[in-house]
Amino acid sequence: MATLPVLGGKVFLTDSGGAKHLVKAGCDIFMSTGVTHRLTEILGFAAGFALGFEGKDATHPGQRIKVSEMGTALLGQAVAKPVGSGKGTGLSVIIRKRKNWDDIAWRFTRQDGS
Numbered sequence: 001m002a003t004l005p006v007l008g009g010k011v012f013l014t015d016s017g018g019a020k021h022l023v024k025a026g027c028d029i030f031m032s033t034g035v036t037h038r039l040t041e042i043l044g045f046a047a048g049f050a051l052g053f054e055g056k057d058a059t060h061p062g063q064r065i066k067v068s069e070m071g072t073a074l075l076g077q078a079v080a081k082p083v084g085s086g087k088g089t090g091l092s093v094i095i096r097k098r099k100n101w102d103d104i105a106w107r108f109t110r111q112d113g114s
């Protein structure tokens with residue numbers, strides 16, 4: 001098992017089931033290459049979406065989007081849901097491409113150019 005110094009703590013490089021993981025000593029944090037890859041894909045999509053589109057509040061035009069109050073997540077749910085969701089209330093947003101961005105083509109590449 002290799003040990004790497006990180007910010008005063010230790011990070012162990014382990015091999016579990018054929019996949020290499022970084023395990024921070026004293027924590028249950030696992031960062032595999034797959035997790036890093038998925039995180040990069042999600043952040044890339046979110047950044048492109050935020051740049052290329054705009055959102056407006058459908059219920060109150062001309063005002064800032066107001067995020068709904070969040071309820072408590074139940075056991076087995078990944079995230080909390082807005083209070084009143086599924087009952088015709090909650091967040092209503094109109095999403096459109098930004099003006100003058102209609103001819104923009106998005107392309108995501110890896111560092112090696114593929």
